[in-house]
Amino acid sequence: MYEEIIRLVNVSKSFNEQQVLQDINLSISRNEFVTLLGPSGCGKTTTLRIIGGFEISDTGDVIFEGKKINNLPPYKRKLNTVFQRYALFTHMDVYENIAFGLKIKKMDSKDIDRKVKEVLKLVNLSGYETRDIDSLSGGQQQRIAIARALVNEPQVLLLDEPLGALDLKLRKDMQLELKKIQQSLGITFIYVTHDQEEALTMSDTIVVMNDGKIQQIGAPQDIYNEPVNAFVADFIGESNIIDGVMVKDYYVEFAEGGFECVDKGFQPNEKVDVVIRPEDIKLVPVDQGMIEGVVESVIFKGVHYEMLINARGLRWMVHSTMMEPVNTKVGMNVIPYDIHIMKKVIAE
Amino acid sequence: MKKHLLAYPYGLWIVIFTIIPLALIVFYSVFTTDAAGIHFTLEHFKRVFEPIYLSVFLRSMKIAAISTIVCLLLGYPMAMILAGKNLSKKSILVVLFVIPMWMNFLARTYAWMTLLEKNGLIAAALGFFGISVPSLLYTENAVILGMVYNFLPFMVLPIYSVLVKIDKAVLEAAEDLGAPPMTVFRRVIFPLSLPGVSSGVIMVFMPALTTFVISRLLGGAHFTLIGNLIEQQFLTTRDWGFGAALSVVLMLMIMFSMGIAMRYEKENEGGGLW
Amino acid sequence: MVKTAIKRIYTFLIFLFLYAPIIVLIIFSFNSSKSRAHWTGFTLKWYAEMFRDQQIMTSLYYTIIIALTASLIATVIGTVAAIGIHNMKKLPKAIMTNLTYLPVLNPDIVTGISLMILFILVKLPRGFFSMLLAHITFNLPYVILSVMPKLKQLDNQVYDAALDLGATPGYAFMKVILPQISPGIFTGFLLAMTMSIDDFVISFFTTGPGVSNLAITIYSMARKGVSPKINALLSLMFAGVILMLLVINNRMSRDNGRKENVV
Numbered sequence: 001m002y003e004e005i006i007r008l009v010n011v012s013k014s015f016n017e018q019q020v021l022q023d024i025n026l027s028i029s030r031n032e033f034v035t036l037l038g039p040s041g042c043g044k045t046t047t048l049r050i051i052g053g054f055e056i057s058d059t060g061d062v063i064f065e066g067k068k069i070n071n072l073p074p075y076k077r078k079l080n081t082v083f084q085r086y087a088l089f090t091h092m093d094v095y096e097n098i099a100f101g102l103k104i105k106k107m108d109s110k111d112i113d114r115k116v117k118e119v120l121k122l123v124n125l126s127g128y129e130t131r132d133i134d135s136l137s138g139g140q141q142q143r144i145a146i147a148r149a150l151v152n153e154p155q156v157l158l159l160d161e162p163l164g165a166l167d168l169k170l171r172k173d174m175q176l177e178l179k180k181i182q183q184s185l186g187i188t189f190i191y192v193t194h195d196q197e198e199a200l201t202m203s204d205t206i207v208v209m210n211d212g213k214i215q216q217i218g219a220p221q222d223i224y225n226e227p228v229n230a231f232v233a234d235f236i237g238e239s240n241i242i243d244g245v246m247v248k249d250y251y252v253e254f255a256e257g258g259f260e261c262v263d264k265g266f267q268p269n270e271k272v273d274v275v276i277r278p279e280d281i282k283l284v285p286v287d288q289g290m291i292e293g294v295v296e297s298v299i300f301k302g303v304h305y306e307m308l309i310n311a312r313g314l315r316w317m318v319h320s321t322m323m324e325p326v327n328t329k330v331g332m333n334v335i336p337y338d339i340h341i342m343k344k345v346i347a348e
Numbered sequence: 349m350k351k352h353l354l355a356y357p358y359g360l361w362i363v364i365f366t367i368i369p370l371a372l373i374v375f376y377s378v379f380t381t382d383a384a385g386i387h388f389t390l391e392h393f394k395r396v397f398e399p400i401y402l403s404v405f406l407r408s409m410k411i412a413a414i415s416t417i418v419c420l421l422l423g424y425p426m427a428m429i430l431a432g433k434n435l436s437k438k439s440i441l442v443v444l445f446v447i448p449m450w451m452n453f454l455a456r457t458y459a460w461m462t463l464l465e466k467n468g469l470i471a472a473a474l475g476f477f478g479i480s481v482p483s484l485l486y487t488e489n490a491v492i493l494g495m496v497y498n499f500l501p502f503m504v505l506p507i508y509s510v511l512v513k514i515d516k517a518v519l520e521a522a523e524d525l526g527a528p529p530m531t532v533f534r535r536v537i538f539p540l541s542l543p544g545v546s547s548g549v550i551m552v553f554m555p556a557l558t559t560f561v562i563s564r565l566l567g568g569a570h571f572t573l574i575g576n577l578i579e580q581q582f583l584t585t586r587d588w589g590f591g592a593a594l595s596v597v598l599m600l601m602i603m604f605s606m607g608i609a610m611r612y613e614k615e616n617e618g619g620g621l622w
Numbered sequence: 623m624v625k626t627a628i629k630r631i632y633t634f635l636i637f638l639f640l641y642a643p644i645i646v647l648i649i650f651s652f653n654s655s656k657s658r659a660h661w662t663g664f665t666l667k668w669y670a671e672m673f674r675d676q677q678i679m680t681s682l683y684y685t686i687i688i689a690l691t692a693s694l695i696a697t698v699i700g701t702v703a704a705i706g707i708h709n710m711k712k713l714p715k716a717i718m719t720n721l722t723y724l725p726v727l728n729p730d731i732v733t734g735i736s737l738m739i740l741f742i743l744v745k746l747p748r749g750f751f752s753m754l755l756a757h758i759t760f761n762l763p764y765v766i767l768s769v770m771p772k773l774k775q776l777d778n779q780v781y782d783a784a785l786d787l788g789a790t791p792g793y794a795f796m797k798v799i800l801p802q803i804s805p806g807i808f809t810g811f812l813l814a815m816t817m818s819i820d821d822f823v824i825s826f827f828t829t830g831p832g833v834s835n836l837a838i839t840i841y842s843m844a845r846k847g848v849s850p851k852i853n854a855l856l857s858l859m860f861a862g863v864i865l866m867l868l869v870i871n872n873r874m875s876r877d878n879g880r881k882e883n884v885v
Contacts, residue, residue, distance in 0.1 A: 054520055074523040081524045087517035091539045100535075101525035152525065355706025355718060358699055358762065362721050365759040369736030370728075372743065426636050429629050441633075443867070448640045450863045452820050454840045455856045459643035461844060462650070462853070467657060469646055497643070500636075558729035561822060565844055575731050582735055582827075595732050602729060 005030045005155060005188055006051060011060035013046055020046050022212045024060070028190065030155075033182050035191045035199040038209035039235070044192045045160055047209070051190065052158050053077050065155075079156040080149035084164060086141045088133045094120075094144055095129040101152040119151040122181060139170045150181070156188045163198070175201050196236045200224065208232050229342050230273040237277060240316055244274035244341070252341055255291065255312045259334075263341040273342050278306070278319040280338035289331015295324050376592035392593035401577070405597075408573040411488065412556035415495035416503075419552045420545070422496070423503035427544075428537075430504070431511035442508070449501045457494050457565050464490055464566070486568035494566040495556045502555075503548035510544030511537070546609040554602055574598055644860060651853035668854040678855055681839040684750070688825075688835060689818035692757035697811045699758070700765025701803075707766070708773040719770075722763045733760060734827035741828065749830035756828035757818050764817060765810035772806030812870075 006028040013021040021043045028034050036044035049055040050062060053074035061068050069077060080101070089097050095116055102112045120126050123143040133141065142162060149157060159178075163171045179202050182189045193199055199206050200220045208215040208223060208231075216228045227233035230241050244254030249264035254274045266272060286292055293311025305323045309316045309330060316332065324330050380389045395401065430441055448456065463470050464484040471484065484490055514537065522532045560575030567573075572580075574594065581591025654663035672678055707718045725733055737759070741752045776799065784794035822837035829838065836859070843852055 052524065054523075073528075074520065075526045075528050079524075081521070083517045083521055085515065085517060087515060087521035089518060089522075089536060091536075100522070100527070104526045104531060148521075148525070351709035352706050352711075352714070355703045355710065358703030358706070358766075359718065359721075361699065361759070361762065362724075365737065365740070365755065366721070366725055366733075369740045370724075370732075372739045373732065373736050376739070422636065425632060429633055432629075444637065445640070447863065447867065448644060450816065450820075450867070451644065451856070451860055452822075452837055452840070454822050454837045454844070455647075455859060456643065458840060458844050458852060458856065459647045463643055463646060469650075472660065497639070500640070554727075554729060558731050560731065561841065565841075578731055578735065582738070588739070591735070595735060598729060599732055602727070606727070 003030045004028070005065060006190075007061075007063040008047070008051070009061045009063065011047070011050060011057045011062065013043075013050065013055065013057050020212050021050075021057070024212075024214060026207065026214065026217070028156075028188060030188055031186050033179065033189045033191065033202055033204045034207060035193060035203040035205070036207050036209060037193060037196060037199040037235075038215075039194055041211075042209040043212040044194075044207075044209050048081075048158050048160055048190060048192050051156075052079060052081050078154060079158055080152050080154040081158040081160065082145050082149050082162045084160045084162065086145040088141055088145060088148070090133050092133070093129070094125075094131045094133065094136075097133065097144060098148045098151050100148065105152075115151050119147040122150065123147045123177075138165050139174070142166065142174065146178075146181075150185070150187075154187065156190060157182075159189060159191045161193055162191075163193075171198070178202065200236070208235065210235075227275065227340065227342065230275065230344070233273075233275040233340065233342065238317060238319070240276045240278065240281075242274045242276070242314060244272050246270045246272045246341060250336075252339065255314055257291065257312075259290070259339060260336040261339040261341060262336050263339075266341070266343075271344055273344055275340040275342060276334055276338060278317040279304070280334055281316065281318045282333045283307075283318060283320055283322065283324055284331045284333050286329045286331045289333055291332045293330060293332060295326050295328045295330060298323060298326055373592045373595050376588050377596045378593075380589050389589075392589040393597070395590055396593050396597050401594075404572055404574060404577055408557055408575075409601075411492055411495070411573065412553050415492050415499065415556045416549055416553045418492070418496050419500050419503040420549065423500055423548065424507055424541075424545070426500075427504045427507035427511055427541075430508050431514075438512075442505075445504065446501060453498055454561065456498055457562055460490070460494050460497060461485060461565055464493075485566065486571065488567070488571075490566040491563050491571065491573075494562040495552075495559070498562065499552040499555060502551040506547035506551065507541055507544040510541050510547075514540055546611075550606055550609045553605060557601065558598060647853050648857040648860065651850055651857045653850060656850055668850040669858075672851045672854040672858075675851060677834075677839055678836075678851070681834045681836050684833055685819060685835040685837075688750075688754055688757055689815050692754055692761050692818050693811050693814035696758050696761035696765050696814050697807060700762050700810060700814075701769050701807050703762070704766045704769035704773060708770060722766050724763075725760050726763050726767075730760075730821075730823040731827075734824040737824070738827040747830060748828065749833045753825055753829040753833060753835075756824050757821065760821070760824060761814035761817060764813040765807075768810030768813055769803055769806040772803040776802055 004027050006026075008024050008026040011021055011024040012019070024043075024047060026047075036047055038044050046055060050057050053069070053072060053076075056071060062070050064077070064079075074081075089100065092100070098116045098119060099112050102115060107115075116129065117126070120128060123146055125140060125143055125147070128136075128140070128144075133144070136144065142165075145162070162178075163174050166174060175198055178189070178191075191199075191202065203220055205217065206220055206223050207217050210231050216223055216232045218226075223232065224236055227236060227239075230239075233239045234241060242254045244252050246252050246263075246266040246269065247258070248268055249266075250261060252259055252261050252263075252272065252274060283289075291311050293309040293316065296308045296310045296315065299306045300323075301319075304319045304321050307318045307320065307324065309318055309332065311332065318332065377392055378388055378390065379386050380391065396405075426445075430438065430445070433441060462468055465471070466483045466485070468485075518536060518540075519532055522536045523529075527535065558575050560573065560579050563571050563573040563576055578591050578594045578598070581587045581594065650657075650661075651668055652664050652666070653661055654665040654667070707715055707722075710718065734756070737752075737756050738748075741748055746752055780798055780802070781794055784798045785791070789797065820837070821835070822841060825835050826838055826841070829835075834842075836855070840852060840855070843849060
């Protein structure tokens, strides 16, 4: 598809005898917006730091534009990083912060002036050259950190949970701005976050990680619609995960019942995880439903109601724009297409 | 209860035991008593500027400056090494570094007396190699050595406490932007450490300028610094006026040097080191 | 790597520089001859002589008594003062804080001499009492500067919560505020003890005949020349310091339940 720019081959890393990354294999293309997504401790930040040169992997190779850069120090790599807490130089003003990398490259001061102006315009902070870092708000500091990295025109920009400290509205605005910047400049962005919604919004490709291993790589829609295991299904969006048995192709038993589904290729009577998204369960009058249950709780979430239904000894999460009051008997329906079957992940 | 009243007893104490005594010194420096009574005079201050006394001042400043610079050159790398260690080793090393400070400062100076004297260990060790040295004790270098030995921790600790607060991410950011290690030091670490450096310089220069013990014990009875001069006026020659004038000049010198150093210091939350 | 090796060597050299004189001192305190360079044999006689020396023992006594008394008094006055200052309005607070810094920033020779002049003028006989007053004076700032940060860190809401639950201001103070600032009080006390035990110059000028602390005794003995008795004394002092640090460290890590060392 696109030209590959970074490749990680069999990268492993442990700290203090704890295995943080295990056999990571990853290929990143030019102009791609890749997000490393996962819970705290899954290894995503370590992966980013290995790419940036701040950690050295125990095994494996980091290949940049076809060349191994395993031991190359950060100041020799052609990438730049936006740090989680911005890491701005508090003893310099905005101009000097942004110009830092350019001055090291011994650029002409007229050129530096021009580039600083340009990048400040890009992040909507024109005129802030002489401001003190301490006088800026969190969102402004964030944009200066981004400007400081981008002004060096790197091929690849690494971003380590850059929006974590911002309030919700600002976060969502910045997400769109970052995406716009990435597309207009045509740079590769490697973005780390634990926020799945953020990942779904911004990415071309999502790499879901857990426990030091890559769980799934794919486009946002694919990850959402076809999670490859229960972890991914649970991490992205909400899910109901139920123990089931794959009786035969296209037929699964769970919750004391048998249901048609659209998956095949499992062993007869193989134990599986059954995943159904809350928004895929339709509430109908009791007698019309495949499963009958009682409403246990209702929470208004703005976009929809989140209801917990007690049925067949299990608690089902249902999202609907229609509300059924607590203690009502309801029926639940789901079409075969929305019943996802995945192999049980054996805990290590 | 009006809580702020609690501070008034202390306020009274300060007035009696700090402000009045200082006022007395200023008073003695500008007044003299003779047969006609007490009158205002500048003659004490005039004496301060006589060449023989000026040379004492110059010598004290020279030695204090040398000691401060040596402490800075030796202490800054030490502070950097301490700040770079990981957590557990760091606290142990810092404690080990501070323990000699808990020894009485007279004790530390005396320890060097025994090492440096004619019959001391260093002379004996050098003699073993056939090198014979004139006495190391009672020289200017011995005094400088004593100062550096006593005050080195006062230079290291403030610098260390500032360095340790630098967010490691800032250093990584500098590296990320293309700065090799020397440049990171020059343009990020050192500028950020300046408040610590200025604290350290004050905490070394001031006692170095005003000591009389180190000069007496390691420099000998004839090695006179400002401190010795002042001590003599009050205990031996009983010329309080002159001694007071010397003290006032000394205090002004301290205030002046601190004024310069303070410009580099940022707001320090009360407590600093401890 | 070369860099690590250089760092290690440098650290070792600096620590050697710091500890060598002390170690030599301790070793030669056991030397059977008076020589400070040649080892002639192991003996404890200097320690015995030291204990028999009236002058040394008396000054040890005075050092500890003065340090303890001055520190305790300074801690009480200082804590009360810190609370008072903390509750002052901006201007008086700034004035008081700057005045508190004054004895700290003043060279000790000036503090010592100024106090001496004061005592002579008011005809206060110089001796134990005058030295005590002087020690309290220079200890107070250290107590205040240790307690004030803790006061700043205080969560005011906790005090209000106590009042809300029915406590009187006095009770709330004892049960809520005091425990929270007690680390600062303790640090201030320790600091005052350290400054008192270590002090030479101010004591030198404010004491009278017969009352010396260890520092003054060492000074006068050292002026006459080097003697192994002093070595013995200093070695014991050093051991005492180490012991105290170990005790404090033990207490602190037990109290906190976390791994922290004392600085």
